[in-house]
Amino acid sequence: MSSTGIEIERAAGFVKNETPQIVTSRFDVEDSHTLVGYLATGGYEGIRKALTQTPAEVHGEIRDATVLGRGGAGFPAGVKWGFMPPDVFPRYLVVNGDESEPGTYKDRLLMELDPHQLIEGCLIASYAVGLSQCFLYVRGEMALAQERIATALNEAYAAGYVGRNILGTDFSLDIILHWGAGAYVVGEETALIESLEGNRGMPRLKPPYFPAAIGLYGKPTIVNNVETLANLPWIANNGAEEYRKIGTETSPGTRMVAVSGHVKRPGVYEIINGTTTFRQLLFDEEYCGGMLEGRTLKAFVPGGGSAPWFLPDQLDLPFEASEVGPAGSMLGSGAIMVMDDTTDIPKAAHSLTRFYAHESCGKCVPCREGGTWLERILGRIIDGHGTTRDLAMLLEVGETICPGDFPHASSERLGLDAQRFPYQMTTICFVGPSAFAPIHSALTLFPEEFAERVRDVTDEELAASAVGAVPVELKGVAAQ
Amino acid sequence: MPRLNANNEMLAREIIARYPVRKSALIPLLHLAQEQDGYVAEDAMAHIAELVEVTPAEVLGTCSFYEMFKLHPVGHYVINVCGTLSCQLLGADELIHHAEDRLGIKVGATTEDGRFTLEKAECQAACTEAPCLQVNYRHEYRVTTDDFDAMIDRLNNADQKDPAAIPPHGTLSTVRQQIPSGRAVGAVAPELVTGPPVWMPTESAEES
Known part of the structure; x- marks a missing residue:
């Protein structure tokens, strides 16, 4: 029994299913994290094969496979690599293992259960684009992942898979394990670079939009997510053509998705990209097996805490960016958080907004001040001290962070049409807009839950605030 | 208010040598200080500043940004x-x-x-x-x-001598990365790199 009194089936984080497995194939192998276990299951064959080709050929293969970045933005990795200016060296690879988007839980498993697969991915990427050194940045709070990667690197160095003259060739590469110290914003790639340079982890002003031209130490730098790189050994082994046979034309391959919240079997699943629908994922026995007993679906966050929410109306959408965007949200980092009919919507929104307010690095004023105020105003409403003016103020603060129409889902119940993703923003990175996203979704899709919690502003209060006088109800207190 | 002890100073120098620019070692070294004392002591920050050749203020600037670093003693x-x-x-x-x-x-x-x-x-x-x-x-x-x-x-009731026991606050990974000297490629300052790695054909050559 959990503390909420809900009986939950005890499942390991990862749930194996029938879909083709690209990155999770070793997750149920007991010693998958060791070199012995990795080599016994085809490990380091991808880099062996890649080294028989020219770097340009390997790069071409990855580009043809169209591996969409798995960190959140979904930008094709091979294309991103191509943004590096020709003949400018040194070039660096920074692996983004700072997974911390609310609801996201996949990179940690990849690092803990199959660290060698990630290392091999780093080798392939580095060989393909002529990278001089690789930094594997692991989130500070992941002690086990750090241990598993350190052990794997030590094994790989000793066995000649990493370091000088890899597999007896001219190809040489150091992979340095680096770790953070607790800051969500460092997941943003330019903040990650700042952090790796030993600075406060604040995002850099754009442009340049990609650090491919000016990155670590001002040199061309590729920043790739852990899951993105974990796909490369399979592609090097099987080829782009085989990879593209899985999934759809625009979203090939598989992707890892974590489903959490009020479902029977929350878990991390590797699903077919592009075709699997949210309904399958949430309700099929193969995946989450439906809502907890006696409960119904109220809303879900489709792509990590930053994503605008979806309703049951959107369940039949597939895991395909070109369909989810026009419907008003994003696939983000593959994190679905499911809320049932018992969920207190304003409180749920507050939990997410508090996260982003807390994690603001403080560089951009709309995020630093706005996020904090969004969190406080919403907190006041939840505590029963809110007024209708507070609701307007939430939207006003949001408008300062994200001017113009903010994306949201359609609702048949409310007769509401969808507003497509993305949004405009006045901040450098997405932390600020992300503080507003849950509030905007909650207010737009469940207005009645806010209306019942706030009271109207009295005429006296309006008059008092207009002249800056002490509010009426505080006069007695002030006099004491 | 201790500085890094002799063993940790040696480790610190090893870590610094892995990076093309010394300051990149700052966060790993702050973790090392926290591992030694359970929190990041002021003298340890001054010591780290000497090692990475920045001012103590810069070390504090980085340290205070990250939530995991504690500037005062915390629980075991x-x-x-x-x-x-x-x-x-x-x-x-x-x-x-x-x-x-x-x-x-x-x-x-x-x-x-x-x-x-x-x-x-x-x-x-x-x-x-x-x-x-x-x-x-x-x-x-x-x-x-x-x-x-x-x-x-x-x-x-945990037995601290049990290797499976949770180590005290400050110790993150119980395994350190070790790069055998014969296997390391070695970090080079970015300004000293002028061309592609030896195994990489230059792009202009490739096009022809």
Whole structure:
């Protein structure tokens, strides 16, 4: 029994299913994290094969496979690599293992259960684009992942898979394990670079939009997510053509998705990209097996805490960016958080907004001040001290962070049409807009839950605030 | 207020040598200082400043940005209870209240005996195993209030000599990366690199 009194089936984080497995194939192998276990299951064959080709050929293969970045933005990795200016060296690879988007839980498993697969991915990427050194940045709070990667690197160095003259060739590469110290914003790639340079982890002003031209130490730098790189050994082994046979034309391959919240079997699943629908994922026995007993679906966050929410109306959408965007949200980092009919919507929104307010690095004023105020105003409403003016103020603060129409889902119940993703923003990175996203979704899709919690502003209060006088109800207190 | 001891200073020099620019070693070295003392002492920061050749103010500037670095002593065990959405939906608020009652402290405080510090944390990437918490950054999954009590009893009776025991606050990975000198490529300052790595044909050559 959990503390909420809900009986939950005890499942390991990862749930194996029938879909083709690209990155999770070793997750149920007991010693998958060791070199012995990795080599016994085809490990380091991808880099062996890649080294028989020219770097340009390997790069071409990855580009043809169209591996969409798995960190959140979904930008094709091979294309991103191509943004590096020709003949400018040194070039660096920074692996983004700072997974911390609310609801996201996949990179940690990849690092803990199959660290060698990630290392091999780093080798392939580095060989393909002529990278001089690789930094594997692991989130500070992941002690086990750090241990598993350190052990794997030590094994790989000793066995000649990493370091000088890899597999007896001219190809040489150091992979340095680096770790953070607790800051969500460092997941943003330019903040990650700042952090790796030993600075406060604040995002850099754009442009340049990609650090491919000016990155670590001002040199061309590729920043790739852990899951993105974990796909490369399979592609090097099987080829782009085989990879593209899985999934759809625009979203090939598989992707890892974590489903959490009020479902029977929350878990991390590797699903077919592009075709699997949210309904399958949430309700099929193969995946989450439906809502907890006696409960119904109220809303879900489709792509990590930053994503605008979806309703049951959107369940039949597939895991395909070109369909989810026009419907008003994003696939983000593959994190679905499911809320049932018992969920207190304003409180749920507050939990997410508090996260982003807390994690603001403080560089951009709309995020630093706005996020904090969004969190406080919403907190006041939840505590029963809110007024209708507070609701307007939430939207006003949001408008300062994200001017113009903010994306949201359609609702048949409310007769509401969808507003497509993305949004405009006045901040450098997405932390600020992300503080507003849950509030905007909650207010737009469940207005009645806010209306019942706030009271109207009295005429006296309006008059008092207009002249800056002490509010009426505080006069007695002030006099004491 | 200790500086890094001789062994850790040696480790620090090894870590610095892995980076093309010394300052990149700053966060790993701050972790090393925290591992030594359980928190980041002022003298340790001054020592790190000497080693990476920046000012102590710059070290503090970086240190104070990151939540894991503690500038004052904390408990032997830091317990971080996740309060973000997935955990909140499945009882994180109750768990935090229970933790406060059981330990007799509020969130942010340390027990009088110095054993436990309680913190409310944000998403720990274990959302399917909610509600979750970490003890010195090691996960506990699907924690009920009874589980919590049992965990505290277990930690109170833990044998620190047991290698499987949770190490004291400050120790993250119990395994260090070791690069055998004969295998290392070696870091080169970025300004000293003028061409592609030896195994990389130049791009203009490739096009022809």
